[in-house]
Amino acid sequence: MTDAPGPRGAHLPGFATLAIHAGQDPDPLTGAVAVPIYQTSTFAQDEVGSTRAGYDYSRAGNPTRTALEQAIAAVEGGRYGYAFASGMAAADTYVRAVLRPGDHLIIPDDAYGGSFRLIDKICVPWGLTYTTVPLGDLDAVRAAMRPSTRVLWCETPTNPLLSVADIAALATIAHDGGAQLLVDNTFASPYLQQPLALGADAVLHSTTKYVGGHSDVIGGALVTDDAGLAEQLAFHSKSMGAVAGPFDAWLTLRGLKTLAVRMDRHCDNAEQVVELLTGHPRVGRVYYPGLPDHPGHDIAARQMRRFGGMVSFTVRDGQEEALKVCRRTRVFTLGESLGGVESLIEHPGLMTHASVAGSALQVPADLIRLSVGIEDADDLVADLRDALD
Incomplete structure (x- = not known):
């Protein structure tokens, strides 16, 4: 990994410095400050079996993707990063690299609908079994562990109920049982939370969300500090081929540079939105880890820098009223996804989490999820007030 610049001695670069500089030295040929887009499928070789700088074919490696992988690893505090065509491609690659038919995994009982679909509809026919557990209940997690458990799959905060799990405690449970802890860090972003430092074995991201941050690119990432796991992820990434293309990697890398300043604005705005909702x-009910009465508030305060830009809430008059609120906003755009500069509103039960309908993971019918953007907070608060009145 390219070292981030910094003064000589013991001083270590901070998050924003790593996001801007790690893996992103000026181009040695031209001096270009921005990493070039190496829009090529193949690379010339001077001799049979030799490569220039280790590149031969872009599925195996591409300099633009390498820069993103080094940067995302650096901001997560890991040594090894891998960039994928989507968050689900990253998740599937991890599953294929780590699990085998007959293995068991534990997932949150309010997991992201896409993750649940992958496990329930694709992995189960492949021969895996799983158990859904409220990860905030450590006794329930311990009880769910089996001799065949190989992965404890964690989201914190979860999508869309914003439940919080104790990463360090889950890491201990997983490791005592011979399993790995995978943490989906999409909602928090690397700026707000670093699971590897708390004992996680691997971190998963949909970089489409906060890392990219502008709703203009699809991507995913895996980061680990474990050399053996990294070797498996690298092999499966190359062999399965669901890698990030050069332009997508470049867009994601550009977004990463401003992650720190964007996340602070997301958090500022979310706090003002929550203030409106809690008094309306x-x-x-308002779901937000920053609220003192949130069941995971103390854990979130301990393991997160701030409480994030995602807010969920229920309305008192049921699903039809929730749908009306979603239709009435003007600044909040009705749409799926999250983590972009623009604010989004959605009905999880009929949109992002429709795949869990009828399962143990079904979300409340009157639930609304907000991805609070970086617009003027007064405009967001006024928009929601009008939609609720």
């Missing part, structure tokens, strides 16, 4: 007579 038509709102039932």
